[in-house]
Amino acid sequence: MSTSNWPSFLDNPMSIYNQYDQEPDLNTCDLFYFLMDERGTSITLGFETPYMPQLGRHEWVSSGVNSYEFYLMFSEVTRLNITGWNGPADKDITFRRGSNGDILARIESRGTSVSFQAESLSLIKSRVSLVSRND
Incomplete structure (x- = not known):
């Protein structure tokens, strides 16, 4: 499964559906x-997008x-495998469920391959800001 439905992997999918x-x-x-x-065997990924929440809090509008x-x-991460790191600018991220219900995550880009297994996935922080773009 691609990440087009990634909120379904969250412990609380409403944490994103309350915003988008x-x-x-x-x-x-x-x-x-x-x-x-390594202390909590977790991996945290941070994402940024100009695609603003449609259902955001008042201060976000x-x-x-x-x-x-x-x-x-991602919590209780096991089977971490990293090959190369080239900064995944043009990337392909996939999540799928393993036979035991765990999340199997993969990040692929030119020169980079990251895969791991996790017991759970949570949205732990979100915020809006003003950034300068070179578009």
């Missing part, structure tokens, strides 16, 4: 944060913001 009618495509978001925490950041934390 249609969630952002992870493959088009900037993956700017990748943290492996402002002409002064143009960026939405959100952080996804």
Whole structure:
């Protein structure tokens, strides 16, 4: 399964559906944060998108913001495999369920391959901000 339905993998899918009618495509978001925490065996991915929440809080509906950041934390990570790291600008992210119900995650791009298995996935933080873009 592609990540087009990634909120269905969240412990609480409403954490994103309360913000979006249609969630952002992870493959088009900037993956700017990748943290492996060996103490809690977790991986946190941070994404940024100019695709603003349609159902956001009042303070998010402002002409002064143009960026939405959100952080996804995978818990109880096992079977981590990383080959190369070239900064996944043009990437393919996939999630699927394993036979035991775990999440099997894969991030692929030119020069980069990351895969791991996790027991759960949570949206742990989100915020809006104003960023300068070179579009």
